[in-house]
Amino acid sequence: MPNERRERDRAAEIDAHVQMHMDDNQRSGMTPDQARREAILKLGGIESAKQAYRDRSTIPLLENLWQDLRFAVRQLRKNLGFTCTAVFMLAVGICASVSIFAFVDAALIKPLPYQNADRLVAVFESVPLFPQSNLSYLDYLDWKKLNTVFRSLEVYQRTGFILNTPSGAQPSRGARVSDGFFRTLGVTSVLGRDFHAGDDLLAAPRTVLLSYAAWQKRYGGKPDVLGQAVMLDGAPNVIIGVLPPQFHFAPAEPAEFWATIHASSECDLRRSCHNLYGVAQLKDNVSGQTALANLKSIAKQLERQYPGSNRDQGAAVAPLTEVIVGDIRPILLVLLSGAGLLLLIASVNVASLLLVRSESRKREIAIRGALGASSARLMGQFIAEGLVLVATGSLIGLTAAYGAMQLLTNLISTDMLARMPYLQGLSLNVRVLAFAGVIALLAAVLFSLTPALHLGARMAMRQGLTEGSRGSAGNTWRRLGSKLVVLELATAVVLLGGAGLLGKSLYLLLHVDTGMQAGHLVTLWVVAPQSSYAKKEQAIALERQVVNRIASLPGVQSVAVSSEFPITSWGNTTWFRVLGRPWHGEHNEAPERDISPGYFTTLGAKLWRGRYFTEAEDGSKPRVVIINQTMARQFFPGEDPIGKHISGLSVPPVPVEIVGIVEDIKEGQLDTANRPVLYYPFNQEPGSEFIVVVRTSQAGQAVLPVLTAAIHQIDPGIVMPLGETMSDRINNSQAAYLHRSSAWLVGGFAALALLLGVVGLYGVVAYSVSQRTREIGVRMALGAQTGSVYRLVLTEAGRLTALGIVIGTVCSVVAATLMRGLLFGVRTWDVPTLGAVAAVLGVSALLASYLPARRAASVNPVEALRSE
């Protein structure tokens, strides 16, 4: 210890001084004794010389802190109960906050893996039905040519490929992109090259880029993959490069194969068919507004040039980050707030515990002060204890957070995880650790200040040293402690309210009227190779084969086909007009579904008026259509649509007769409103890709492999990328999934908060009872019944609880208003939920205060009076 060394040094110097003085004295004739005495006298005393030395010297601050830390650790080890409780609560709060923050960081804070991500924008066309909708290929080419605001404008389309491997046809996911796509994002291949200019034109050879994961999984990460050809949709594509491992592009993920546009399909060549999304890099000094204005003017120009296809087609621009994380931001912020509130409660609890402890140490602190410890030194003691508590709690909390992050990631379904690829970067990185550091620092400050402020140097000395001073000091603690408990209870109410509202939203969401009987229903996505089924007759024949084959399977009650899953989106639209009304070229847009005649009966959807399709109604018969109720209400208010005709926008128009009206089926997401839908017969609008819907007599999941086998028997080249029961589809739909996750997490926080809050209340009431033991003894000696003692304790607890509930309810309504966007079908001041929360908290609080009340009532008055 440097201290001891210095002490020895000075002692040695003083000794040497005395020796030399003695030598001189002896030389002038004194005896050794006289010499020594004179020397010491002249020095002014050895000890006082040493003390003068000590007084002058200053022990560095760090040494003081080290001493304090060691003392703090010893003290905390002695009160293991207090220490463990405090550390545990702190660890819980820190674990929750840090793990949620890690998600927030990975999704919202960590920069996207693109260069100049803030200059990147997503580019859309815009129509009344979809403010951000796809571009068509020809529009894209014109926008690219005519714009003055983009350094580059590229497009992408999420798609699936039939991968022909030696072991058969497999479904795979990928995207089609324009040639400058990766250059615009600033992504360089880690192996091979990027697309050259012109690689996306029809004349160029078909090339493809592999995602890093695909390279590892399918090709073992071997570099000889370059130049190999892979059969996608029956055409060979040459692999020219591999994308870097940290690259992801959420709107197109999951994607293994990145091919080029190669505009050749019927949709690509038709200006009115919109299937692409745009990404662009703004020029320097060009804002999003300027870009939007420019694109809007180009859209107007195209509208004038091509009124048939581009009428009402506007433009929209949004920052790319918005498009990628915009949906998940509100949920993450709600979760972060929830975790923050939990941390608040935990910290307040620990601060309360420290307050209680400082009460019992009043004496010790007063004595120290009287012995000469400066306020700074006393403060240092509190700081040291706060630091030790925070350090231990943080360490445990961080470790737990690491585990929690892994757990939460594993709980997210692979499907969802694929759509949120930025979560790959989830880790305890610098930012997350810095966040943890800030929390720890704030906590340390709070825990150091709380006991210090409470004690206050001088007042403590006077009060603490006098006996029986506990009465008045108990009052200060009760006032401060009760305020803290009210804060905790209010916070718990906010969390419980949030969880309740989210839970109710989830329930309402899952019970939305989907227009079908979802039980015992199985869906299967069937993709047949374009090459073999491009012609209408081929597609119709395939559909007939599939339906007949499956209908003959055991356990199958009915089977039907549609062009798209329900509970997907209101996309895949078509334009129509109502014949017999004046028309000036307006585009009425509605989702179109091409269905087999048995579709509605298989789904269990109700026909409101008219009839279903018949199997005989194919291309040779007059065109027919079934509309849904919303369409009837919107386009035929007050009249009977049956027998009326609609048509496409071709000239001359081809009339299509409305033969039936079906009750609304939820074709889009659960939390969206119903829109007008057109159902055409599959036999009149066939396709090589469709959904098979099967009603089974037993559980659906088991039937899926049988279905896939049956279809493979028809043609092994058909792939089935997705098969699930309708109930699963509903439960795992985007809206339901997000609601469920947030309800569970906030519910978890709320449960913890309730526990901590109730424990806090118990602490306050129990302490208050212990402080008032003498008073209670006196009361009982004076004749008070046990009932009145119970009343005494419970009214105090009840007052705190009531205050907490009232404040909490108000704050809960405010919080609900802030997260309005996440709620479905519940009001922000939903009375049943708030009432239930108040009841839960009230009952828990009652239980928590019952125990101390019972202890108070069982106090022996004689002992209570004697103990003081």
Added chain:
Amino acid sequence: MGDKADVWQGTLALMVLKTIEALGPLHGYGIARRIEQTSGNLLSLNYGTLYPALLKLEQEGCISSEWGVSENNRKAKFYKLTRAGRKQLEQETRNWEQATAILARFLAAGDPA
């Protein structure tokens, strides 16, 4: 007027520095003896107050210390002047000379011309 102790501390420091400058590296006992001598034995120095003053000078960086062997073959801690200490000494000397000069004029002006 400053506190007597403060002025005394200041002058003691100056005396210590001057002594070390004149005699070279010296131990505490030697400095104390020399100060008494130089003052013509008019100053009765409490040797005990010397060591805190030496510590302060060392903390301020005016002197540095080193264990060595005294003339009587005893181990002793020797103090010597640092470059900063030398500069401090010059500065303090100038200050004192200026102060005494000004004061002298006042005291001389007190006499009727």
